[in-house]
Amino acid sequence: LLRGKGIRKTYLTGEVQIEVLKGLDFEIVEGEFIVILGQSGSGKTTLLNIMGGMSTPTSGELYYRGEPLHNADEVKLNAYRRSSVGFVFQHYNLIPNLTAYENIKLVADIAENPLSVNEVLQDMGLEDWAGHFPSQLSGGQQQRVAIGRALVKNPDLLLCDEPTGALDSKTGIQVLRALLKLSRENRKTIVIITHNIEIAKMAQRVFYLKDGLFEKVEVNDYP
Amino acid sequence: LLRGKGIRKTYLTGEVQIEVLKGLDFEIVEGEFIVILGQSGSGKTTLLNIMGGMSTPTSGELYYRGEPLHNADEVKLNAYRRSSVGFVFQHYNLIPNLTAYENIKLVADIAENPLSVNEVLQDMGLEDWAGHFPSQLSGGQQQRVAIGRALVKNPDLLLCDEPTGALDSKTGIQVLRALLKLSRENRKTIVIITHNIEIAKMAQRVFYLKDGLFEKVEVNDYP
Numbered sequence A, B: 001l002l003r004g005k006g007i008r009k010t011y012l013t014g015e016v017q018i019e020v021l022k023g024l025d026f027e028i029v030e031g032e033f034i035v036i037l038g039q040s041g042s043g044k045t046t047l048l049n050i051m052g053g054m055s056t057p058t059s060g061e062l063y064y065r066g067e068p069l070h071n072a073d074e075v076k077l078n079a080y081r082r083s084s085v086g087f088v089f090q091h092y093n094l095i096p097n098l099t100a101y102e103n104i105k106l107v108a109d110i111a112e113n114p115l116s117v118n119e120v121l122q123d124m125g126l127e128d129w130a131g132h133f134p135s136q137l138s139g140g141q142q143q144r145v146a147i148g149r150a151l152v153k154n155p156d157l158l159l160c161d162e163p164t165g166a167l168d169s170k171t172g173i174q175v176l177r178a179l180l181k182l183s184r185e186n187r188k189t190i191v192i193i194t195h196n197i198e199i200a201k202m203a204q205r206v207f208y209l210k211d212g213l214f215e216k217v218e219v220n221d222y223p
């Protein structure tokens, strides 16, 4: 589904250049559940942003279903982001004057083939908080609204930047089950950044990012 | 240092009342390192906000060094928040047009007895990113700036709402060591909300919050 060759990313801060990604090669197959692990500052969000067309690599090639994204124009990138990718950010970006339900419905209304808003609220354990505004929700509840908003879009590729960081284990497992259900039943491809070893065990493959390169890739025999 | 008797908190949403805290009693001793555990939505942030004078209980009593806070006026609460309490929020609230260094220095400049900004940046492993703006920092780096901002104030009571949620284990341990150093060497009192069992093991006591009450309190033989 998504292929990267020699992906590099350099940031310029004042006069200092920092090369964060130093030549990543990867191929992610449709229906896969991938986890990316790495230390704070190792480049995970940078990589996820490139995968999701939110950012372009400094050099290297990126292909989605064989179509090049690395030199695509903004119209093509926008279409890719809007139609094919769901994104769960490290910051939730909920709309403060819409309720939990309305935050999710907003996305459903403009998606081509959305899931049911009520079903997503249930999968996220939020049916009792559907009428709450973001300021009336706990941190973990807000995070789950953000995840629900990405899920309801029913994207082919779901990119999640630490989707369970604000959640306790039990709630985190509930959320992950919803994501796995999506991946297995609907052949959706999911890439998750996490620090949680339990989540990593659920992945088919785990990419370890260190010093701008994939230090290793582990294949899990089962999940 | 901090004592609570029968702390209750009820939220009103539309016409629905939700009693989140149902009568909490606690006494936190100066120099203690406390961890609060509990499921998403169990009331941890609500409790921490009350402890920090950010919110008042619906009923119950709260004392800081014997002085009542539960019925204190805004002038007194403001003085308490400004002089005695450091807070690390679930959302970092960094000032976007100030660098990491400047975000921390801003607080040091108005604190009565601040720590060294450079020393705090080092304890947070951020000396190489001091000149970066928040938009140029990773999620975990932003979190550490927020922690540094609370630490530099050198408060008697440090309240941390999931301070290592966005951090990998190694970085999280580095940050926690800085907090423990503060607690042990300077007799600072620290209360941390976390989902991380490793952090809980470092505490002197762990409060388990469930259904608006402390289900149990564990005492760790060592740390």
Ligand SMILES: Nc1ncnc2c1ncn2[C@@H]1O[C@H](COP(=O)(O)OP(=O)(O)OP(=O)(O)O)[C@@H](O)[C@H]1O
Pocket: A129, A132, A135, A136, A137, A138, A139, A140, A141, A166, A167, A168, B011, B012, B013, B018, B020, B038, B039, B040, B041, B042, B043, B044, B045, B046, B047
């Ligand atoms: N301003 C508010 N108005 C109405 N309900 C609220 C408000 N703030 C919080 N709540 C509700 O109170 C409950 C407790 O919220 P709180 O933020 O204390 O939980 P928490 O334990 O910190 O959860 P998390 O681990 O997800 O951060 C939640 O169910 C939440 O929806």
Ligand SMILES: Nc1ncnc2c1ncn2[C@@H]1O[C@H](COP(=O)(O)OP(=O)(O)OP(=O)(O)O)[C@@H](O)[C@H]1O
Pocket: A011, A012, A013, A018, A020, A038, A039, A040, A041, A042, A043, A044, A045, A046, A047, B129, B132, B135, B136, B137, B138, B139, B140, B141, B166, B167, B168
């Ligand atoms: N816009 C930017 N300008 C300059 N440097 C940046 C920018 N964005 C990120 N960086 C730097 O690039 C490095 C990688 O950042 P990135 O956000 O990808 O890390 P991460 O692995 O997601 O970390 P975390 O686990 O803390 O979220 C960091 O050192 C960060 O400071």
Ligand SMILES: [Mg+2]
Pocket: A044, A045, A046, A090, A161, B138, B139, B140
């Ligand atoms: Mg990140």
Ligand SMILES: [Mg+2]
Pocket: A138, A139, A140, B044, B045, B046, B090, B161
């Ligand atoms: Mg909370």
